[in-house]
């Protein structure tokens with residue numbers, strides 16, 4: 001079992017996923033493009049601390065997938081919010097962000113600005129079952145992603 005931090009890319013940016021991931025990463029926290037091949041264009045980026053898509057080692061020993069929010073090791077929070085801010089530079093039309101335990105489906109959807117998303121991360125209040133819809137700068141809804149929910153790849 002595993003924690004994934006998932007960014008769902010807008011359609012237009014799926015082709016640039018690898019470049020966006022590389023440019024958005026920091027030394028501590030990396031964005032990875034989805035490791036799904038077979039000619040598919042990646043729809044997702046994963047945020048993790050180093051090995052594969054797993055984000056489990058960002059969690060404290062007290063973290064609980066039944067809790068309302070994830071208990072992330074505080075020293076990682078500035079790096080995670082920095083990756084999200086960097087992503088926004090490349091995905092200003094908006095994106096979806098979720099931190100989900102393997103097998104869980106989001107039950108709540110919240111529309112937030114990038115400033116609100118950064119606040120949530122910095123306050124260690126990322127919810128365990130929420131899809132965050134980070135809206136574009138002009139506040140318009142994210143057309144192509146508005147109805148989508150993340151389904152874990154098999």
Ligand SMILES: [Zn+2]
Pocket residue numbers: 001002003054055056057
């Ligand atoms: Zn894991």
